[in-house]
Amino acid sequence: MKTYLVTGAAGFIGAAVADRLVKEGNKVVTIDNLSTGFREAIPEGVIFIEGDTFNPQIIAKLDNYKFDAIFHIAGQSGGVTCWKDPIYDLNSNVTSTLLLLNYCKEHGCKTFVYASSMSVYGDENPCPVREDDEIKPKSFYAVGKNASEHYMRIYSAEFGLKCTALRLNNTYGPGQNMDNLLQGMVSIFMEQAIRNHHIHVMGDAKRYRDFVYIDDTVEAFILAANGKEKELYNYYTTATNRKTTCERLVAEIMKNLPFDVTVEYKGRTQGDQFGIFCSYEKIFNALGWEPKTTLEEGIKTMAAWALQRKK
Ligand SMILES: NC(=O)c1ccc[n+]([C@@H]2O[C@H](COP(=O)([O-])OP(=O)(O)OC[C@H]3O[C@@H](n4cnc5c(N)ncnc54)[C@H](O)[C@@H]3O)[C@@H](O)[C@H]2O)c1
Structure with a gap:
């Protein structure tokens, strides 16, 4: 121990x-x-x-x-x-x-x-x-x-x-704080969708993350x-070495919710990066780490968890 x-x-x-x-x-x-x-x-x-x-x-x-x-x-x-x-x-x-x-x-x-x-x-x-x-x-x-x-x-x-x-x-994933709408892109969008059937994305649909x-x-x-x-x-x-736009993330979230959701893109967060995705070559070579869960699988699991906690 x-x-x-x-x-x-x-x-x-x-x-x-x-x-x-x-x-x-x-x-x-x-x-x-x-x-x-x-x-x-x-x-x-x-x-x-x-x-x-x-x-x-x-x-x-x-x-x-x-x-x-x-x-x-x-x-x-x-x-x-x-x-x-x-x-x-x-x-x-x-x-x-x-x-x-x-x-x-x-x-x-x-x-x-x-x-x-x-x-x-x-x-x-x-x-x-x-x-x-x-x-x-x-x-x-x-x-x-x-x-x-x-x-x-x-x-x-x-x-x-x-x-x-x-x-x-x-x-992102189950366990993320769904009540803090100031932190965590996936949890913010998913929680807005579940609470209001509406997602407000701060900024451009083409912004991207990993x-x-x-x-x-x-x-x-x-x-x-x-x-x-x-x-x-x-x-x-x-990282996953994959670019995911806000638009794509929102679509993936919507796909996993049993109701219709509207989306608006408005405003910006000060000092926010427009887009970034990264290579994971160094950690793979040094420690053998690589991402195992795809966005599709991960969002599906998280949406099921987030819907369940509302019941
Ligand atoms: N979640 C992400 O995508 C992400 C990305 C990059 C870096 N990080 C870093 O990973 C760490 C964990 O992120 P998370 O998503 O779990 O956030 P989180 O807010 O869920 O967890 C942070 C925890 O630290 C506690 N905490 C904050 N400031 C503290 C302080 N001064 N003293 C004692 N406790 C304090 C909070 O109460 C909370 O329990 C953070 O340092 C964050 O900057 C997270």
Whole structure:
């Protein structure tokens, strides 16, 4: 049995990673401030510390544990929230990383895996974006994710920690927060469709993204923690190498709902990338990771789950 810290286990990805680790017989501790997550989402058996990951007093509560690895997944990820409260965004996404890396250094935890984001690339690169393409963040959120990566790189170089940043593309699937209409393209569109039989897409129908199913994202975290790469600091993109436009996503959602849905394309989200999809060549070569669930299968499973929870 190993012991892990999974921050953000009341949220979508953190809960799924924690659940997998608990089911495999490990001890899991989480820190979560329940800002976008729910106490009920924390998998059974996980030890819960309630509070902010950027609060040193909360981090001090970890002193009694010895972790085999830390999965730092808690974070502020709302595209709108990062503009409304950039200081909270900075603390949640960067200060937290620094405190946890320092904790690793002080307590001999050697492995650190971080939920970064494809948003670090901005809009400048031709698609599919490759890991070593130019980094040009367009939002405070993306700047924060990239800053955390640099802290990890330096902790690897100076203190010998094995750090992996996963630049996640849009993760979707059952368990996503359907009540938070500020975060998660698939969950927002699907929930609007179920509640109002109407989808309001902020921006152009031709905007595009790369959608990765939750189980595939979880697998990437597990593989990253067990990677045997010779470099101590690594960064990878989890992606499908497939371009999916908003229009196509909306059509896929509609196909799986038992009623008619209308759609409008209006407005924009500040600092949002117009379009991105990414290569997953580097993580495939290093860790053997590849996406296993197609968008068609994933949306079908998620729609069935989302309809069921309304009953
Ligand atoms: N879901 C995606 O498509 C996606 C894409 C790129 C990156 N990410 C990153 O992955 C991570 C998880 O995303 P998610 O979709 O599960 O989001 P989520 O909002 O469902 O989960 C985040 C969890 O972290 C908690 N949290 C947030 N800030 C905190 C803080 N300062 N202290 C303690 N707890 C805090 C929330 O309460 C929530 O339970 C985030 O860091 C996000 O930036 C997600």
